[in-house]
Amino acid sequence: MTPTPPSITAVLDAARLVAAHLPQTPMWSYPVLNERLGAEIHVKHENVQPTGAFKVRGGVNLLARLPRSRRERGVLAYSTGNHAQSIAYAARLFGVPCTIVMPENPNEAKVAAVRALGATVEIKGATMVEAGEHAAALAEERGLHLVGVADDPDLIAGVGSLYLEMLTRRPDLDVIVVPVGAGTGASAACLVASAVAPRCRVVAVQSAGAPAAHDSWREGRLVRRPVRTAADGLATGSAFALPQGIMRGLDDFVLVSDDDIRAAQWLLLSEAHTLAEMAGAAPLAALIAREDAFAGLKVGLVCTGGNAGPAELRRVLG
């Protein structure tokens, strides 16, 4: 059963809560980027969140609203990356025990980041799907609250605070470009834009190497697709009913190549002194790939995260 989408009131409540625990992130415009792309680009810097990615907004809102009985037992999530850090950060903030299940052969830097936030890491399963099945069984067995990936209104409402900040600061944006993995970001953008800036369009971006959300949106049903992108934050093989339903409000959904994403990553580094991980550079890749579609517009570009690992960094610089 698909949960009900959060209301704009829930997003406003979440924004107040998130503001008590996380700083507003800056949004800057870079003249060289504007000139290069022929648009007025405003980069929203979620890469400077304490966890290095926007997801922590959803984690903070979810953990803050967890009933006390559940807080005492603890939470369990499964993720290899930014979702894990988000839940671990929020759990530490509210003094909740946290376990993260990761599939085998995890990125050691990400394991270290999650452990440093005080969470317990358990390595189980060959793939994310298997890790997820293990996580569900473990949560049941230990009486822990299982945190889902995207089908949770509290996650989406928390992420909505990002788009409230953007549109409060720049209500005149013509379009917001959002990278998509599971779809919490893009669905939150749709919810907030339709409520507070209905003439602002929302365009989603995914890697052509992992098009599950894109294909689901186009086909109007949930489909699975192989994952062949190097962009961690976008490497999702399935689609989620709650965000997909809200994403009906998207104006367009664009696919970009990993090469376009790397070119955008380099452009952000060299012209906007911004270290974006691949997923965080995907919106700029969409502008590069579709320059004509965005020419002359005021574009809100979400740099969703900056957690590029050593190998990814070497590749951008090389």
Ligand SMILES: *Cc1c(COP(=O)(O)O)cnc(C)c1O
């Ligand atoms: C998770 C993530 C995304 C995708 O967000 P969804 O809400 O899963 O669509 C984009 N960029 C970064 C950096 C992420 O961590």
